[in-house]
Each structure stands twice: as structure tokens, then as C-alpha cells.
Amino acid sequence: MDKFTTLNSTAVPLPIEDIDTDQIIPARFLKATTREGFGDNLFRDWRYTQGEQPNADFVLNNPRYRGQILVAGRNFGCGSSREHAAWAIYDYGFRAVVSSFYADIFRGNALNNGLLPVQVSPAFLDQIFRHIEQDPSTHFTIDLQAQQISIAGTELSEHFDIDPYKKTCMINGYDDIDYLLNKRSQIETFEKQHQIY
Amino acid sequence: MGKTLFDKIWDAHIVEDVGPGTQVLYIDRHFIHEVTSPQAFDGLRKRGIPVFSTAQTIATADHNVPTVNQHLPIEEPLSRHQVDMLTQNCAEFGVELFGLGHPNQGIVHVIGPELGLTRPGMTIVCGDSHTSTHGAFGTVAFGIGTSQVEQVLATQCLLQSKPLRMRINIEGTLSKGVLSKDIILYIISKLTTSGGNGYFVEYAGSAIRSLSMEARMTICNMSIEMGARGGLIAPDEVTFDYLKGRPHAPAGQAWDEALRYWKSLYSDEDALFDKEYHFRAEDIGPMVTYGTNPGMGLVVDQHIPDAETLPGVEKALTYMGLQEKQAMLGQKIDYVFIGSCTNSRIEDLRLVADFVKGKEKASHVAVFVVPGSKQVEHQAKAEGLDQIFAAAGFEFREPGCSACLGMNEDKIPKGAYCVSTSNRNFEGRQGPGARTILASPLTAAAAAIAGNIVDVRTFLH
């Protein structure tokens, strides 16, 4: 997993609520048996018309908006547990998602893949959308160590929460398996006294 | 202070508390399938480690399999490759597989319970969000991503933060024609698709107690659609009767011991919940969805709300080709899909067969019935349900996820309306441009006969 410390980038706005993982990566693209290449089909059915032409109305096809931060409406990543959604967002080139609310499984999947889910207040999310709208070249800084997201050229910033263990993993590029493999003897001890009926 | 059912099970599986809010949670049962496991097995291979406990791991092929001619090689090359990978991975790592052609094959959340692999008090995970289904037995069961599938394969454990506890009480008696699917669609329409976020939900109350095991599974199945980590129901005599004699259920003295433990699995009187809701069964009618998430649902004789009153409704209605304030009754439909881990068990098929017996589908509607498992398929045939379906013009297929997510050939065409007993009406879920209306098996069967959305209650006098 790649390390995440500080990210300074412009952002791509997607002000839609309840974006489910079927939109992020439709099921028909889940047939791959590796983790790579899902970025091409990120938001496939919004990004392309039925005739497979790029849909000019969709933000990823709009040259005004670029960057490594995806900003989305509340309850981002609901629905299917497919980790392919996090892979697709990462593979496309995003390193962080900003929203006012995440579905649980998506949040976990993102963190397990070095994609930082930054949860901000609804008011701050609105500020971000407004700044991108006014000037798409606005930069945002996400400082994981300080747990802070700020809007460049303004005084505006907000603190965000993250599980301390997950924070350490993200900063160091560790994953849970490395951690759990070191717990083998504790797990074996537990198993001896644990009864499954 | 007393403990909730959820706490009792969760706490019995904590290997270690590691830092604020994070615990190593032991997993009793791990189900895997072809779509979310290949990258996890690959991870084990790269690390050079085996599966920690093959005895607790069970695999099946379901998401990507065709529902016709399962005895022939899979035609679609990518699907075939994914199913073949599962077979190879299971052979290499020593995991038991109920693959295509196996008498136990089926949708992962259907076969676990029917084989007695799902039992009260367990922690159960699977790389699939509808793992919550297993909670109907009084288990802590939840969906995980592929990295976590790899964690469990590698260590039989997960790093977890403990969810909050919610209880949803439904008291009273359901009206005729109202099924457990309607209960859960009703709850989600009230709580929205994020109302359960961060919670593990216990369903309780007299209306829940009166349900069969299969009906309870339908409710727990859709817990994830309100954002909950999972849902569960305290085990009782209904649960024990269902389990007794199942292939993997304990027997003899082991059964008695298990029963003693299972009977301790309930929320104590003085247990505290972080949130609690109360609903009356009498308020619930047959439900249908009108939008593009499972929270956009209403009782079938109600009208679609004013688009301005709810966020996202306008976009959803444009996709669905429906109007605000429109009645759902009378809405013409093109397809009916009866299947998925929500409603593809033998009881669902019996209900449908009972309703359509002697009737015929509307000529413009295509109907397919996809059983949840090989066992359900056999049972349905043994009871002659397949004959009833055939006479009604319904196509009875072989088991798999099918048009629930349209990974195989079973897709709904662009713009077509499909009344579906599955669990998700997201844009494109049943195929690009497909328009899904979620409903119970009875409402779906009635729509198949009428050719449009009808209130099944009017047929049941």
C-alpha cells in the first residue's frame, strides 16, 4: 500500500448524494481477477453514453476539473461491498475522497487501499463545492498527520477524524494483514478456549 | 447492566483490544465466491502463506454463473475464467467448493443456512454486503471487502471497530398479502439508505417473532440497504426447529449443548441500545420502490412524492421514466424477476406458485424464476412448482445471482421496467438503463399476471 502523508491538489466535484458502488464501478466490470485497470471503467455509465461516447456533461469529461481529490455528496459508497470501487477510484488517479458522510464498508475498503476518505461537515463540504465552482484551480491541502483539510488562499480549514490505528497504517503504508499476521500466537491461544456451537 | 444480543456475540469473539476503538475479532465462518476472492488468494500467494483455517471456509460459485445449461462449459470467457480461478484457488489452498454442478451449489447466503453452516452465536463474514442475511439466526454477520477477505483467509480474524447498537421493534399482526419483504422495504423507506450507518440492528417485536426463518432472512438480508453493518434476530424455537437435522447442524449430545448456549442469546431486559425505533405491523402494506435506491419506496396504493420534498428524487424519476405525484398502481411493466438472496428460497417459490396456479402471465411480460440453490431447485421440482410456473408462462431457471446484478447474461434491457424481488434498484443494477421496481414475491407474481403494478391485497379475498 502507498504511503499517505500530505496531499495538495485541485479537486473534482461530484455534488450528488447516495452515490452507490454500482455507479462507481458497474457489476459487469467485476470479472477481472487482478486489482489493476478498473480506473477505465470508473463511473462508466455516467461517463459514457449508451453508444459508448464520452458524455460531455459528466465531470470527469470536463477539462475544467482535474486533480487527485474527488469531492462527493453525502453517503458516498453505499450499496455493494465491492472493493473494486475503491480500486477504481485509486486507479483513476484519485488519492483522497471528501464527503460529509461515507457508507461503512466503502470507508474501510478505501482505507485498506491507501485512498483517504476525508469526512467533513456539511457546511464545509458546501464551501468546498462553492470554491471549486468559482475557481476550479483552487487547491486543497489534506494533512493527515494534523488531520486537517484546508482551502488554499483562504483561512478556511477543518479538522477531520480518523481511527488512530488506520492513520498510522496510511502514513506508513502498512496494511491490516501485516498487523494480524504478527498476532498469530494470540489468535491461536484464543482459538483454544473458543467454542463454536 | 445487561447486554444486547449483539454485544454477547461480538464480545465472545474479541481476541484482543488493540488501541482505541479497534479490536481483533475472531471469525467463525467465512464464505467466499468467485467475484471478490481472486485478488485475495493472489495476496496469500504473494505472501507465501496458507489459508489459516480451511475447515471454517466454504466456497460457492454464484454471482457470475449462467442460469441455463449449467452442465455445459460457461460460454462467456471472462465469467468462465473467474469461475475457473475459484476452482483452482480452492484446490490449491484446500478450501471446500460447492461449484457448478455440485448438489449444494447456490447463492452463498442461501446455501449457508440451508446446510446448517450458519448457526446462532457465530461471527460470519463474506466478501458480499448481503452477508447480513445470516443474522436471522442470531449471528453477527457482515459483508467485507476483498482486502478483508484476504485478512480472514490469512488469520481467521479481522481488525474491527465495534458498531453501535440499534433495535427496531415491529409489533402487531401483518395484513394478508403483506410479507417480510414489505416490512424491510417499509423500514428502509422510513429510515432512508443511510439511517442505519454505523449501527448493527436487532429486529424484535411480535411481528418478527411470528415470521418463519426464511422470512426473517429476507429482513436481515436488506439491513445493508439502510447502511447498517448488519442485522440480527434473537434465535428461538423457530430457529432451532429450522436447524435441527440440517447436514452441518450439531447432533446428539452436541445438539443439546449447542441448544443450551443458543438459548442464552437474547438481549437482556435492561440492555441499552444506542437507538431504538418502533413500528406497527398494521401500518405496513405491500411495498414497491419508485426510485433508484431502496429507500425510495411506498405502499403500493400511494403516490410518488413531490420531487422537491426529497433530495435525489428528481434525478431518480428521470432515470425511471416516472412522474412526481404519479400513482404506482397501473404502471405498466415488462419483466418480472423472482430470485436473489432476498427472495429465492422454497417458501418464496411456494408463495408465488400458490398465487399463480391456474393463472397465466400477461402476454407482454417476460418472467423468470431463479431458485437460490440447487436444493431449492430440486425441492421446487419435487413439489411440482416448476409445472405451475411453466403453465403460467414463467421460465424456471437454474440457481445463481442472475438478474439481481446482471453479471451473467440475465440482464434487463435499457428502459424496460422490471419488478424484482431482489434488493437493489440502483441505476443499471439489472443491466445498463434497466428500471427496477423492488417488491415482495407476491407483489411480483401479481404484477406478472396483471402486466402492471397491482395491489396484491385485492386478489386475496
Ligand code: SF4
Ligand atoms: S443475489 Fe444479488 S445481492 Fe444476493 S449475493 Fe447475489 S448479487 Fe449479491
